[in-house]
Amino acid sequence: MRGTTPERVAAALERNDPLPGTAGFAGRLDVESSALGDGPCLVRDVLGRQPIFFSEHDPSAWGFDPTELEDPRPLPAGHVQRLGADDAAESGSQRVWTLPNPPEFDDDETALDAVGDAVLGRVRAVDPADTAVAFSGGVDSALVAVGMPDAPCYVAGFEGSHDIEAARDAAEAMGRDLRVVKFAHDDLTRAVPEIVAATGRTNAMDVQIALPLYLVAERVAADGYERLAVGQGADELFGGYAKVANAPDDHRVDAETVRGATREMVATLPAQLERDALTLRAAGVEPVAPLLHDDVVAAALRLPGRLLTDGEERKIALRRTADGVLPDAVAAADKKAVQYGSLAARELDRLARRSGFKRRMDDHVGQYVRSLADR
Structure with missing residues (x-):
């Protein structure tokens, strides 16, 4: 077990x-x-x-x-x-189990206290031995890093990418050791077949997301660390997506409320976590996700919509937890999805087109991924 x-x-x-x-x-x-x-x-x-x-x-x-x-x-x-x-x-x-649907907290103060206790309790409970932190400069990974003040932080991407620049700024503000893993096109073409073999997935989105995870985990393992602490789950649990903020007017969600749309996002976690765990293990590290601990999940599920997003600010309860714990600029920082923030998606698309898989073709990046896996 x-x-x-x-x-x-x-x-x-x-x-x-x-x-x-x-x-x-x-x-x-x-x-x-x-x-x-x-x-x-x-x-x-x-x-x-x-x-x-x-x-x-x-x-x-x-x-x-x-x-x-x-x-x-x-x-x-x-x-x-x-x-x-x-x-x-x-x-x-x-x-045998379904995700609970508990009532909202009675008041905002109780809700914020519960989220703060759960989040800070779980990130501080992580065993720092042989553990590094995946660090994008956003509030999720920065809170995870708070729990391991001496652990090295790693960011990955192409030079000039949003994630590298944001991580550099956040690491400087927090006084943290940051190690930058820069990609080249050869890294992508080498890693794609290995990701496909590990996960069994060839669709473009899954591979684009997995690429930066795989490449940063390779470096972490090469540096002698056995575990990689990640901020997975924060966007799903705490209202981090634009489509949640725009509910019920966004066609990408069925729910009529922000709280309902957040539950829709939580329901997507099993498929995502399978991909990410298999990717990181194939690269040689074991994932650690303190923001997905039951304590955090239980608190997040009781948040009212107004503490998830107000349409402009997202992950409100999580950011209030970060107040006084992180520098203000880090607590308020926005982040991009890893495939875009690292430029992995853009550069994989570029490689596909250079190899003759043009955008006018159906699923041109997926076709390119499958061509690399079949070599």
Whole structure:
């Protein structure tokens, strides 16, 4: 079992508790549980923070690395899957946890105190041994860095990219050691096939997001660090997207409220976290995501829309947590999505066009990615 003990997972099943105080878990559960019946099973937490896979052809085969299985299938978040079931009807996965939908906090002061306690408590609880910080200069990664004051911070991108410039400014303001991982086109063409092999994904967006993660993690591993602390989950949990701020008028969300749109974003986390965990592990480091701990998730789910975004400022509750903890400019800093802030998306598009995959072609970057993976 990764992420916690089998006994805690079994207890969470008995209590039907989707947020039992962990940072996510997955693995084989042999502890007897009346909720599951007899026999071992696979289990994955409600947000899918630890990916796990099984084989449809061999009911007893499973693993954390899909490359070790024939025809691997991810176990959905919040599900269990019986191992070794002879009956096909028993071999399918079943949902045992759903994300809770708690009421809003009674008042803003209580809400902000709860978020502050959860966020600062979890970032300060990270074991700094052999750990580096992925640092973009935004409030998410800066808060993670606060918990490890002596850990080196790494930023990755092409020279002149937004992320490198923002990270340099933030690191100077915070007095932090910043190590810059600069990309070249050869880095992208080398890394793309390795990312595809690790994740099984070839769509342009997934690969563009994974590229800077993979390349910075390679450097972190080469420098001797075993873990990389990341700010994953902050945008989804705390209202960091423009489409959330524009709800219900943005066609990209179905919800009628900011709070509902935020829940839609949280529901996208399992697929994202699977990609990112597999990418970072393939590069040689283990991800650490303190902003995705159950304590933080539980507090964020109770935020009213006005503490998520007011249409102009986003991640309001998270930024109020940063007040007095981070320099004002860092607490207020905006960030770009990693594929754009690092210029990985722009330069992968440029390489695709140079290789004959023109923008008039359908999914021209995806076609280029698949051509690199097939070499």
